[in-house]
Amino acid sequence: MDFQMASFITSGLLVIIGLYGVFFVDNVLKKIIALEFLGNGVNLALITIGYNGRIVPIKLPGVSFEVFAKESAYPLTHALVLTNIVIEASMLAVMLGVSIILYKKYKTLKSSVILKED
C-alpha cells in the first residue's frame, strides 16, 4: 500500500472514532478528546490531499526556485491546517473552562447529568 492511501485510511479512522466518541461516550472530557480526534483526522486528510508524492513545501538553501516550484507539495493545504489548529485550540480552551465550571457545580463529568436538557 502506498503512503498516501495509508494516510487517507488513518484519517478516515480518526474521523469515525471521533464521531463515535462524541455521540456515544457518556463523559464530557472524553467527548472533548474525541473532538480532537475528529479535528486531527480532518487535518490529516487536508495535508494528504496536498502531498501527492512530493517533497516538503519548505524552500531549503540549496534548492533553486524552479526545482522547488516543480517538486514541492501543494502548500495551500498546510496553511489551512495551521489556521485550523489555532481555531481548534481556542475552542478547546473555552470548552474545558466551561466543563470545569460545570464540574464544580455538579461534582461529576457525566454528560447525561450535566448536559441534560430540561
Place this chain on the structure above:
Amino acid sequence: MNYLPMIVVFPLIMAIIMNLLHGKEKAVKYITFITAAILIILPFISQYGYYYFGGHGVVDGWVSGIAYLYNPAKQAVIVTLSLIASLVLISGMGEKLTNNMFVTLTLMGFASVAAIVLADDIFNLYVFFEIVSIVQAGLVFLSGTEEAYKAGLRYMILGNVAASLMLLGIAFLLASTGTLNITDMKNYILVDNPMIYGGLLLLIVGLTYGAGLPPFHNVKADLYARSKGFISAMLQTYSKFVLVGLMIVILKLFNGLDYFVSAHGVLIALGVLAMVFGVVMALLQSDYKRLLAYHAISQGGYVATGLALGTPLGIVAGIFHAINHVIYKSALFLGAYIVSHKGGSNLHKLGGLLPLMPSVAFMVLCAKLAISGVPPFNGFQSKWMLAQAAMQVNMPEIAMIMIIVSIGTFVSMMKAFYLIYLKPVDEETLKEYQNKGVPKLAVFSLFVLTALCVIIGIYPDIVTNYLWDYANELGVNYCLK
C-alpha cells in the same frame, strides 16, 4: 479609497480595544455609542465589486488570497445587520452586565457574519463560521446561570463536530478543483464525481448547524431561550444571516448542475421540517422567551425553503424574508426583555401589563401581526412572495404548509399577547409592577424596528430592488412537471 474591508476589520479592532477597557463603564458607554453610529455608515461608503486582500489579484488566471465580493444584495443584508447590531448595542448600554465583554463579543460576531456574507473565499468563510459559534456561546455565557453554561457547552460540542465536517467538505472540494476561490471553483466543478457530492453533503451539514435547521434546532432554540432578551435578538440575527450567506455560496457553486436537483429536495425538506417542528414546539411552551426561540427556528425554515427553491423569485423572497424576520423578531425579543424587567418570562405568572405600558404593547402587537403575515406589515409581503415562488415551481403543497404554519404562529402569538398584557391580575401584583421601571433605550430600539416593519410593509420595493440583480445571476428557472 475602498472602505469594504473596514466592514470586517473595524469591528474587530474595536472589539480588541473594548476588551482592554475592563471596568471603565463610562468610557465603554461613549465608545459604544460612536461605534454603533460608524457601523451604520460603513456599508454605504464601500464600493461594489471584488476586493482582494493584500493586493493579491489574479495570477496566471487563478485568484490567490482572500477575496470579498460586494454587490447591492449583500449591501441590503449588511445594512440590516449593522442596523440591528447598533440598536442592540444601544439597548445593552443601560444594562449592568459586564458591559465591555458584551460589546466585544457583539462586535466580533458582527464582523464574522459580515465576513461570511461577503466572502468569496471558502476557507475564509470556514474560519469566520467557527468564530460565530464561539461568539454565540460566549454571549450566552454572559448571563451567568447554570442553564446558560449547559446550553453553551452543548452548542460548542455540536458546533465543533459540524464545523470539522464542513472543513472536510471544503477539503473534498479543494481536492477535486484545486482552488478555494468560489468564483473560480464554479468553473471547475462541472465534472460529475463523488468527491463533489461529498463536499456538497458536508457543506449542508455546516449549513444546518449554522442556521439551526433540524437536527440542530433544539440546541439553537435552547441558546436563544437562555440568554437575555436583547442578546437573543442579536443571536437570531447571526443565525439567519449565516443561513443566507452559506446558502448563497451553495447556490453559487452548484445551482444549475444536473445532480443538484436532488439536493434541492433535501434542502426544501430541511426547511419544511424546521417550519413545522418550530411552530409545533412553540405552541407547547409556557415560557415567553422559549416560545419566541422556537418561532425563530420556524421562520428560519421559511428562509431556507425560499432560498432552496433556487429560482430567482425564490432567492429574492428568501433573502427578503430573512431581512424582515430579523427586524420583527428582534422587536419581539426586545419586547420580551422589557417585560422581563417587570416580572420574568413565565407566561402563567404575568398579566395585566396593558395599562402600565400601552405604547410598548401596541408596538409588540405590530411585530406579532408582522410575524403572522397580516397585510400592512412586512411579514405579509415576504410570505406572499415565498408562496408565489413555491407556486411558480409547481409545488403548491409547500405554499399550503406555509399558510398553515402562519396560522399556528398567529395562534401562539395571540395566546402570549393575551397572557402577558390582557389577563386580569390581583391588586398586589399590579402594585409590584408599577414600582419597577422600563429600560428607555430598549423602548427606543423597539420603536425604530416597529417603524421599519410598517415602512417595509407598505413599500417593499425599497428592499427588493436591491436583490433582483444578484438573484437573477444565481437563480435557475425550472418547473416540476
